[in-house]
Amino acid sequence: MVTVALLAGWQWPEFRGPNGSGKATSTGLPLRWSESENVRWKTALHGRAWSSPVVLENKVWVTTATQDGRQLFAIALDQATGTVIHDLKLFDVATPQYAHPFNTYASPTPVLEPGRAYVTFGAPGTAAIDTATGRVLWERRDLECNHYRGAGSSPIIFRDLLILHYDGSDLQYAVALDKRTGKTVWKTERSIAFNDLGPDGKPEAEGDLRKAFATPQIITVEGAPLLISMGAKATYAYDPLTGKERWRVEERTNHSASTRPVEGFGLVFLPTGFPKGELLAVRPEGRGDITQTHVAWRLTRGVPNKPSVLLVDDLLFMTTDAGVASAVEAKTGAVVWTGRIGGTHSASPVAADGRVYFFSEDGTTIVVEAGRTFKVLAENHLGDGFMASPAIAGKAFIVRSRTHLYRVES
Numbered sequence: 001m002v003t004v005a006l007l008a009g010w011q012w013p014e015f016r017g018p019n020g021s022g023k024a025t026s027t028g029l030p031l032r033w034s035e036s037e038n039v040r041w042k043t044a045l046h047g048r049a050w051s052s053p054v055v056l057e058n059k060v061w062v063t064t065a066t067q068d069g070r071q072l073f074a075i076a077l078d079q080a081t082g083t084v085i086h087d088l089k090l091f092d093v094a095t096p097q098y099a100h101p102f103n104t105y106a107s108p109t110p111v112l113e114p115g116r117a118y119v120t121f122g123a124p125g126t127a128a129i130d131t132a133t134g135r136v137l138w139e140r141r142d143l144e145c146n147h148y149r150g151a152g153s154s155p156i157i158f159r160d161l162l163i164l165h166y167d168g169s170d171l172q173y174a175v176a177l178d179k180r181t182g183k184t185v186w187k188t189e190r191s192i193a194f195n196d197l198g199p200d201g202k203p204e205a206e207g208d209l210r211k212a213f214a215t216p217q218i219i220t221v222e223g224a225p226l227l228i229s230m231g232a233k234a235t236y237a238y239d240p241l242t243g244k245e246r247w248r249v250e251e252r253t254n255h256s257a258s259t260r261p262v263e264g265f266g267l268v269f270l271p272t273g274f275p276k277g278e279l280l281a282v283r284p285e286g287r288g289d290i291t292q293t294h295v296a297w298r299l300t301r302g303v304p305n306k307p308s309v310l311l312v313d314d315l316l317f318m319t320t321d322a323g324v325a326s327a328v329e330a331k332t333g334a335v336v337w338t339g340r341i342g343g344t345h346s347a348s349p350v351a352a353d354g355r356v357y358f359f360s361e362d363g364t365t366i367v368v369e370a371g372r373t374f375k376v377l378a379e380n381h382l383g384d385g386f387m388a389s390p391a392i393a394g395k396a397f398i399v400r401s402r403t404h405l406y407r408v409e410s
Helices: 002-009
Strands: 039-044 054-056 059-065 071-078 084-092 111-113 116-120 126-130 136-140 156-158 161-167 172-178 184-189 217-221 224-230 234-238 245-250 262-264 267-271 279-282 295-299 310-312 315-319 324-329 335-340 350-352 355-359 364-369 376-381 391-393 396-400 404-409
Touching: 054 111, 054 391, 059 116, 071 116, 084 126, 084 136, 111 156, 126 161, 156 217, 217 262, 224 267, 262 310, 310 350
Parallel strands: none
Antiparallel strands: 039 404, 054 059, 059 071, 071 084, 111 116, 116 126, 126 136, 156 161, 161 172, 172 184, 217 224, 224 234, 234 245, 262 267, 267 279, 279 295, 310 315, 315 324, 324 335, 350 355, 355 364, 364 376, 391 396, 396 404
16 A cells, blocks of 8 residues: 555646646655756757646656647656657648647647556547557547637546547537547537527527537546536536436536536536636536536636636635635635735646645746645746646656746755
8 A cells, every 4th residue: 555655646647647636645845946946857848739747657748749730749758867758740730720829739638557648639639659669559530620729628547448528619529439449439429509699690600619628537426437527518427438428517608618627525616617717516416407406506706717726625726817816615615715826827736745836827836835824835936937737746846838848856
């Protein structure tokens, strides 16, 4: 058990780390750093990409892309030294889809398991890679979706399945692939019909209102696994083995969910997205449309659009995109404190050892105490800004700026 715990503290194999919670069991992480302090290594990355680093088996994996989206890559680095081990061009794209200038062509984060890395760029391609040799084991280029603003949803692994979201302007579905072969096991279309009438009286056609960037999450409800899957205008719960819809919570005025859900105290916490998102606490039992019956509480102010929320003990910690942080009681939704940390935020915060770390787009990291009083412990600056969310590996942060990857360690 001790060995397992130690190993768990040194890995961060998927978006938001083990269990997708954004939390690490690590102690001894640095409180302060800069370009000249507590940086063990710094490695330049080619291309332009917002995918977050993931860590397993002493390797760090990221994806990247040329700015025009015509070439898509996976990169593996030695965790101890920052040396590039694999720099793999996976896909050539003759005619890339449009990606909003705020996004990139390599924003989804890889997911790792022993011996394999799974990477996706959305519709342009998904691949499984042998992490030792860099050999591509299988690939899929036939999963269609007009991402409209660019892809953003990261894949997850559940048992023998690789589960992905495709929520675009034309098609909206979740799909599970056999992780060993890449073959489709199930594919479920979103049950919300995007036929609302727009201001001109015609069916709603605006792509943003159909789009989502969220990453799914597996929880356990009544002893069975449940896939929580946030799309546009609704969050869905599916049987992860079959793709059958169990329930949905509709939020018709919000769309483009971009976070990964967290759960605790018998609730699932869901930031609903744009234009003015809310935070819902949902009891994950039930069947069908549970919008009116299973929302335990709702928070309408101070809720992030892009950064995910953290659950530490009995408090939810979060920041708005505009840099207003808060702590909220998970059981009730009561706001415990709010505090301005400044900056603009896209990266999801992380927590470890009684601290919460908020990484901003200008390269500033604000460290606050994970408690019931707003207390700033440190302010650090590094690199040229964080769009990607950080990873934690043992006593180190692995952080991706716009141009470099860093290992930050005392």
